[in-house]
Amino acid sequence: MSKTDLKKENILKAATECFARFGYDKTTLDDIGSAVKLNKASLYYYYKNKEEIFNEVILRESSAFMESLQAKVLEIENPDDKVVTYLIERLRYYRKVVNLHHLSIENLRTLEPMFHKLYTETMDLEISFLGSILKDKTQESSPEKIAETLLIVADSLKHRAVQESGKIFASEVDYTQTEQETEFVTHLILRGLTKQP
Amino acid sequence: MSKTDLKKENILKAATECFARFGYDKTTLDDIGSAVKLNKASLYYYYKNKEEIFNEVILRESSAFMESLQAKVLEIENPDDKVVTYLIERLRYYRKVVNLHHLSIENLRTLEPMFHKLYTETMDLEISFLGSILKDKTQESSPEKIAETLLIVADSLKHRAVQESGKIFASEVDYTQTEQETEFVTHLILRGLTKQP
Amino acid sequence: MSKTDLKKENILKAATECFARFGYDKTTLDDIGSAVKLNKASLYYYYKNKEEIFNEVILRESSAFMESLQAKVLEIENPDDKVVTYLIERLRYYRKVVNLHHLSIENLRTLEPMFHKLYTETMDLEISFLGSILKDKTQESSPEKIAETLLIVADSLKHRAVQESGKIFASEVDYTQTEQETEFVTHLILRGLTKQP
Amino acid sequence: MSKTDLKKENILKAATECFARFGYDKTTLDDIGSAVKLNKASLYYYYKNKEEIFNEVILRESSAFMESLQAKVLEIENPDDKVVTYLIERLRYYRKVVNLHHLSIENLRTLEPMFHKLYTETMDLEISFLGSILKDKTQESSPEKIAETLLIVADSLKHRAVQESGKIFASEVDYTQTEQETEFVTHLILRGLTKQP
DNA sequence: GATGAATGAGTATTCATTCAT
């Protein structure tokens, strides 16, 4: 690993700490700078701006989460539970990130492009993983097609919940409701696939 | 309702929206002002400062929550479940407030006096409600004494969790653990009361 | 005295207290309003603005001071001392006003028109008083002419001192120096008048 | 002198001008900024806040004053006069600072910690200087002990006067009285030392 | 690569002043 990459790594580690501690908004570049013993201005040599740093932090965390989630899912016996668990935990993770970094609805709007980029980058991997789980359940369509549909539906439900929030207590309530919706739809789809009455 | 009270009401409504949208820190008085079509400075005619507005918002929300929670609890059959549900939902509500308004540990420190005031003001009502539920369960001490103890224990567990947070992902994890601790202790106490082996 | 005049009187009394307590700048109209149990806005019914109130306060204080000073001067035996004392005490009073109301150089600039108005309004009375003291000392010119000259010279010395201040510690030092200059010039003029060698 | 120190120096020079011109409260950071051709925000790069700038200004002025006062005192013949002059001039200097910067009672309260720090930092030097003057007058105790006592008494008298002010015209009057009290007590102590009847 | 230095835009709060009632 080059010297620069090492430094970037250290910055990310410090930033991860700070964002978790203070939230995105309240973390100042001075906070991060102090933590890596680097002048605030120097951070701009490694990253374009605060948002890009946050970007990277989220990306790392997501990768780690995905790995551990996939490992956990593989240990589940019941195939339907595998899928449901995967989708629900994915949703809960999103909530966790939002809460952890104290992201406001406004932040979510601003950071949307970043999340979208992260989303599309990860999508292929997720489709492939979920597809492999679904392989022996689907008879007609390709399992990847089903996987993609499930992911899209799940994300749409989440997206709708976020958009509708901004009203008091909506965030919490919606997530619970979204979980139920996700589970319900997933079961519907999976049972449809196995042609059960 | 007087004209002034009406205006204060409108300000609160706008503030509630804003705090939920942006969080406490990122809500500016300009945000609230715009929402009520009032100059930022005018808000100071109705409220002493930003904190006082937040204060009032939290107070309203809490009252509404308490009412609905108590109604919900009364519908539960099993007496023990009544108590446990009440205490757990109360804890979840705290987390909800903190998350909703994106309160940082720092905020919690600053706003502590406000929360404390709210807490003591509500305490009597809570004791009286919880006491009435416990009435036929206690044989020796007064039900109010037991109620107060339960509330104090529950709040202490919560308080410890808050103090210990500030570590990564701690917020989520700790609350779950605190819920379990609260439930466990409550059962211990309740079973002690009914002298079951 | 009409009801309005009575109210104006009360406002002035309160304002006098406030200005002496907090200084001109730090006295708010709310301070004065509270003190007379009158809404801040009501003050504008009686006075054009804050400056006009201050104006009046200074005017009252000056009149009172002038009366007492003139009484004091009349008790002095030596005619020269009468004049010198009058001029010196007059200067000291100016300093006292400036210090009492915490007037900055900048204030003095802003309030200059007011002071000038006060100055010209009082001038005639001062000339007449000082003239009466000088009556038996002057043989050629009218005593009023001499009186006016003395006052103008004294005020010029003071004015120059004020203008030159704004440099550190100048205020204090200059006043002392100005006192000496005033005394010296006065003696020069008085002795010139009596044609002493 | 480093570039930063030079800049800090310039800021101080500008601030000194401004504080003397407008007083502490009415001097804005924009005033100081304009004077050094520096954005208001840049001042925060060099100094923590307005109070710290004022702090430094006062510190400089005090050092300069102390030096000149000590030189002046050394030229006095009569030993008792040396001491009295030193203590009286010290008192006058305090008044001078308060008047010059238009410090209100409120300011004095806020800035108290700063004055206290300055006070204790200077104390040792003052004790040592005053002690050297007293050397040949004391026969029993150490001259430093006497010096410290004199300084403490003088400051206490001053402190009481400040506390009691806030009443009309009090500032002027009290200081004069404090001067007399200081002189009287000093003479008492000095004559006691030489065991004169 | 690193940073000292600078700043524009924002953020809570205060206050003299205005005006409709």
Added chain:
DNA sequence: AATGAATGAATACTCATTCAT
């Protein structure tokens, strides 16, 4: 005569970002 209500302009302080060296 009195005031409730509103506001523009200030004011101390913060922070992401820029740039010359």
